[in-house]
Amino acid sequence: MIYKSYLVEKDLDNFKNEFMLFYGENLGLKDEFKKRIKSNYSNASVQNFSQETILLDKDLFYNEVFTNSLFESEKIFFINNSNDKILEIIEYLETKKHNRKIYFFSDILDKKSKLRTFFEKSNKHGIVPCYLDNEITLKKIIHEKLKNYEGLNQENLNLILDNCDLDRIKLENELNKIISCFCGSKLEKDKLEALLNIKQNDNFNTLKNQALMGNKNLVNKLISDTYIENEKSVYYLSLINQRLFKLLETQKLHKKFSKEEAVNKIKPPIFWKDKPAFLNQLNKWDKDKITKMLKNTYSLEKKLKSVISFNQNILIKKLLIDICNLANA
16 A cells, blocks of 8 residues: 655554555655654664575564563564565565554665565555655755744755755754754854855765766865765765666666656756756666766765774765766776
C-alpha cells in the first residue's frame, strides 16, 4: 500500500502497518521518519540492523525478533540498506506470529524492484516514497521552526533556503544553529550570513561543479583554496549525491526528450543560473559513470559515519579528484 510522505510526516500515528518501507534519495526525510518513529515508541528498544548483517546471520536476527525480554516491554526494528535480497526474510516473517514493528529503509528502488512491488501490492504493509524536497516543503519547515522569531522576512528566508541547496539534513543543521544563536533576539541578515558561512559554501559548490565537469586545472587550484571542514563531510557528500541523482534522472528523461527539455522537466527544477554548468556535466556523465560513482559515494558515506577520523576532509578531496578523473574517462 502506497502512502504519500507528507501524510505520514503529518501524523505517523495513523499508520499502523506491521512493516513499512521508506525508499528514495531524500536522506533527510528518512532520518526525520526515524526520529518520529523513535518518539512514538519512546519506551521501546530500537534495534538497528543492516541488510548485510541479517543475511550473514539470519538466526541471530530471527532470535531478536521472536524472543521477548524481561527488561524490554517492546522492540522496534530499523533495517537499513534494504533491497530485493531482504524479501525472503520478510516472507518468512509473515509466516510466523510476532508483534513487532519493522521499518525498512532503502535508497532509490526502480519500478522493477521486487521489494518495491511487494510493498506496493500489499494490503497490510506500507511503502513511502521519499523524493527530494522542493522549495515549498523546505519553506514550510523554516516557517514552522522560526515562526516565533522576529525578522523572518522573505530576504532572510531565501538566504536560509539558498544556503541549504534543497537538502533537508543541511537545513536542519542550519536551523539548529540559528535557534541557538538568535535565541531571544531578532534575525539580522549580516549575522545570518556570517553564521551560515555563505561564502564558504559557495566555494565548495564551485569545486563540486568543476569536478563534475572534469576541469582538472581549476579543480587542483580550488582543492588547495577551499576550506573543507571534517564535521561537514557528510553534508559535502550529500551535495555531491544530490547532483549525481539529478544527472541520473535527467539522463533517463533524455531517452524521450532533448537534453534541454529533459533539464526543464526534472523536479525540483535546476536554478536558472546553474543550468549551463548542469548541461556541461550532463555531456560528461552517462548512466554507467553515474552509477559507478554513486557506489563509490555510498561506500564513502558508510565509512564516514562509522569511523571517526581527523582526516575526513582528505577523503572528500580524494573523492572530488576521482570524480574529475571519471568525468574525463
